[in-house]
Amino acid sequence: MADSDSAQPTSSSENDSEFAALLEAELDKDDWGSEDQNAAGVDSHSHERVDIEDVDNQIGAQVAEAPLIGHAASQAVDEPGGAEGKGKEAGICPPHPGYMWNICIRCGKAKEEDDDEKGVALRYLHQGLEVSAVEADRLRKDDLQKLLAQKKLYLVVDLDHTLLNSTRMAEVPDSDAAYLRSAYSPTTVFPPAAAPSANEDDLLYQLPPLSMWTKLRPFVREFLEEAAGLFEMYVYTMGEKLYAQAMARLLDPSGRLFGERVISQQDSTSRKTKDLDVFAVLIFDDTEAVWPKNRANLLVIERYHFFRSSRRQFGLPGESLVEAKKDECSEEGALRGILDTLKTVHADFFAPRTAPADVRQVLASVRRGILSGCHVVFSRIFPQGFPHHESHPLWIRATELGATCSLNVTLETTHVVAVEPGTEKARWARAEGKFVVRPEWLDCCQLTWSHAREEDFPVLPDWRTRGAAPEFARTVDRKEPEPETSSADGTDESDEDVEVTDGERAGPSEAATSGGSGDEKRERTDDEREEGDAKQSGDARGEDRQQAVENGLASVARSVGNEESREGATESTQRTEHASKRQKQEHEVDEGTL
Amino acid sequence: MFFHIVLERTMLLHPRFFGPKLRDTLTHQLLQDVEGRCDGKNGFIVAVTNVDPKGSGEITSGTGMVKFPVSYNALVFRPFKGEVLECVVTQVFKMGFFAEAGPLQVFVSNHLIPDDLTFDSTQEPCFKSDTGEWRIQKETEVRLKIVGMRIDATNISAIGTIKDDFLGEIRDDATGT
Incomplete structure (x- = not known):
């Protein structure tokens, strides 16, 4: 020895x-x-x-x-x-x-x-x-x-739904293919050149040898480039070897980032779950279940569903990004957030300290920082007097995120997680000016590694029935250059260049733009009637919301700057439009929750 | 090691080749068949130098094909254990590197690489000495010694070492590590 x-x-x-x-x-x-x-x-x-x-x-x-x-x-x-x-x-x-x-x-x-x-x-x-x-x-x-x-750590990355989304050509309907060809400029060259050409900025690839469409997640190149400086990266995927290597070529044409470190299904010791023969430190995947033994090393990211078939595969309702003609935002998408987290963990790990660092502890402490200072109370999540509330998934999740959970409301309570707007705790929270959020708020915090905006997760009476599964990443519209439809819907939608999709699901904005269901319309008229009153309510919560609206606007304006307005409207007009719309939405939210 | 030896083979020829160019066809087909192939006994057949059909062909009943016994001279490359070869490195990874001596693929594991050469993958993967004086990466020419071979019916592969005197990177000005 x-x-x-x-x-x-x-x-x-x-x-x-x-x-x-x-x-x-x-x-x-x-x-x-x-x-x-x-x-x-x-x-x-x-x-x-x-x-x-x-x-x-x-x-x-x-x-x-x-x-x-x-x-x-x-x-x-x-x-x-x-x-x-x-x-x-x-x-x-x-x-x-x-x-x-x-x-x-x-x-x-x-x-x-x-x-x-x-x-x-x-x-x-x-x-x-x-x-x-x-x-x-x-x-x-x-x-x-x-x-x-070398001051590096290991990073194991997954491919499908994490860094990219692929689908068989047969599963892309002609309408989608036409849209993809006009809105993006797909690259068909394979294997790709060592340096990505200009039109590869669109990150969409058509791969005839594999009969596949592949869309890389926005920001992925920057992500890998930066992560390569901090980590030795391994690709670990359940895909076929051929596919895995092709995807690695797409992500890393020069072979500099991954080299030979691409581990595919055939190479894995076990078929069902991924297991590492190397002592991998950080794992970056979209599925928690495949890493039963390495949960503490795992960063879960929201799944990237670009193609229609991808959502179907997971049995999720709602529109894929292609159908919605959107894509994740490059600057503020899911990968951006994860990269920041990775940097934090890396810096923390190599920070001078007395005891050698353990990446799992570092990761846990970063996670605990997300909701630190929040005091969470659950309402109608589990029955009263439920003996094992500490083992409830939401309770565990909130605790992992650093929130303090309690059974009953106290003066310190900041958030009430509720499934119904009318519960006693929810009513109390509204009266006290505390946040009332849906359980997805916790999911969002966990997947985006940030304190999600509470405004995006209001508890409305019918939020359960509104369909789509949650999507937390910020998205941007991606339309054909020459839109063929000129209906009122189309023009309305153009105002909404950037939005948090979950916010849309919550109803109000959708109702305002595309009509929505009758229920939503009713809400909207109610809201318009009460708008004046609501505007004058100057309580703390109102100010909070106003602040949030402005924050939201700032980011909207930033992204709007990148997007070309089809209407030829100046940015400032758009901004005003957004401002009024946002305000209206917020008030609708108030209305809905009350 | 290279040998110039006489080998024999029975060729099967289709009747349509019967004619004035029969001999040419026979030679051509032999070259196609055996050059570049490997058999476990004689090693890799590098080149056929002379073809000498022996006697006349024999028509096989049923198919009409003709069997010609042919003897030919061939240059063969047969590696041996303990032989020292000069190779070109084709792939370097943390477990060692692969090198090729013509058709022969040789693997040199990191157990058989001198301790002062360490693996480095910061840029092009390579084994290099701390001073940077010695560096084995893709395309480097190395002198190695074969320590073991796997001989199949159709292929030979070898394990090599560069952990010995005068083995390792080949340089014009140097005598070896």
């Missing part, structure tokens, strides 16, 4: 020696049978070793999934730890560290027939490569050491 002196020769700064300490502590672990543990080292690092053991147990649990690992471990006693360089010096076969084409990669002997030890197949690196569990473990540690020295 390496002693501390040899483990730290390269440490020059304070931070480096901390990493060395972390590694030393990690390497000290006697999972694989190191005899001469440095007792002093263990003592001095006993605190952080708790975390590290967790990590190691986790690795152990993952590795243990591969059969017959015990066999490898028992042989591994004479394998020295990997602290000194590559630890190859004392390597004598057997045990063989791994096989390429079924011959040992160290001594060149053929794999014996009766050697049924199943190693970790690293097929994503090379088709014939397979390494023993011990070797895999050693590689893992080496990698981690190098990476930390």
